[in-house]
Amino acid sequence: MSAGSRAFHGPRRRLAGAAAAIAAVIGLTTLSSPGAHAADNPYERGPAPTESSIEALRGPYSVAETEVSSLAVTGFGGGTIYYPTSTSDGTFGAVVISPGFTALQSSIAWLGPRLASQGFVVFTIDTNTTVDQPDSRGRQLLAALDYLTERSSVRSRIDSSRLGVMGHSMGGGGTLEAAKTRPSLQAAIPLTPWNLDKTWPEVRTPTLIIGADGDTIAPVASHSEPFYSSLPSSTDRAYLELNGATHFSPNTSNTTIAKYSISWLKRFIDNDTRYDQFLCPLPRPSLTIEEYRGNCPHVS
Template sequence: MKQIYFIALFFFATILLPSKILAQCEDITVENITNPGPYEVATLTEADGIRNGPDYLSATIYYPTNATPPFASIAIVPGFTALPSSVQEWGPFYASHGIVAIIIGTNSVFDLPEARAMALIDALETVRQENFRNTSPLEDKLDIDKFAVSGWSMGGGGSQRAAVIDSTIKGVVALCPWLPNPSLNHESPVLIFSGQNDSTAPPAEHADLHYNATPNSTDKLLFEVANGNHSVANTPNGGNGVVGKIALSWLKLYVDEDDCYCPLLTDFLLVDPPAASKVLSSFECELLGLPENSFATIVYPNPTKNSVNVNIQNPTQYTVYNTLGQKLFSGILHQNEKQIDFSNFNKGVYYVRMENETLKIIRN
């Protein structure tokens, strides 16, 4: 089922309560999703005592050493004939942003997607056991209800299949996935990256079909990187870094359940992105408890390209906020001036607060 995000609740709180809540989202910006992130990273291997899972071959766990637990986790598997090094850069990237990542190999480099799905599920069990191993630096620091999976090529197809097999998986990041005739009836929010010029897993034969095969009731996003090849999403630097920013935002939103990241996607990263040749999505940030047409005040046109007209009768003060609850500007509407001008702002979602109402404005 689609999630109803709590942006409106957050928005009202930033107006009616002290600025403490606003501070929670102030530092969550596109510019701050850097590679690497703010946290220091360490690793664990089987030599350090982590479990040797039967459904995969070797593993490295990347974890933050100075972030505040509990941590969400993600398991990542490479593609056909590929080694863990092919997707290794994702490990320290996620960990440096507070997400534990386990990168695994496969028992055979020729394993097909279904075997890679089982390998991912087995890897999550290894992470789960670290939460209870009394000599592990991750003991009691993991949220074992916040697990995600990812993979490249056949590993990407395997990550989708893992979500079908294990309904407790909270998110999927499929990197140029390869899986013909996909059966993907699951509810795990899925992000699919593809490369426009991928000759190994052409989007029309794989990624696009995966998106269509995932139920419309499941939150999903497909981001096709312009001129990208089959390995364009193997690192967070793909698409001039936008691949990492979108993947991290997706996991923070759906696995870490941090709603501050939803407007980063809807209002910034996915608005006419220069790195994309195609974007398909079926998810949204919605106002909580404010159904359409529930306002006494009417604004039109909405969406707008420039200004909106407001049907007020008496002089009314208004304030405009962005989706992070930050004040942009304010003014007074009266009989001779009933317009609010958005022409100097980027495309996206804005909120107008006037009297006891909050109105959502879309500039396109």
């Protein structure tokens, strides 16, 4: 090789080496940036969570709401849709919530804006009658999901593959019924649930059951605990028993219910592993938690 050739290739090698170094830095920066993480999980929504962010009365998203008349729907009794106003983050997962026996959607309305502000479309519903039983409430939850994703004014904001159900009391029993009927659901959260059926081996949906230590209407020993124990061990499942709480604790704003509901919905509807930290290791007993059980298989 001539001296001229060496003079030419030397600078080229140095330039190539510099380019490779710059590319490596850019690559490392990209891998560590929030955008890259979101690209790995296209369903991830909102900033990285903290203890205070999931305990807050409102999350990072501004929320709007729209009323749905019972006259405009079939299969359930209408309700209120709460949804993030942002259109820059794409679609959101959706959750339908049923009230309990003799109750209206107003009894669980606090959950609407609280969950929606964390990045979900939330539909709090009225049932066909206030005395509907759990099996009927389960069907109504599914009818409401179908309306929400197929006919509602916000259907374009929803990813119909990322859906969940919640409910209080008989609505909680209905939540189990809905999960049993539609295994494609991504999350179920029964709140102080009541149901004559005590075993749920058919449920494949990730399920968080929230009971109350002072519940005399659906005592945990005959409802929430056997419900949880009967869920397949292969199913992502958890049991949270509220401390110093009653059957009606889910009817008023409750930080513990909100904190773990948000974490569960984020983890399983959005596949967002940033929320694993609040679910596993299992939360310990505290002033608000009497007991927490779970199998934590979702932690990698």
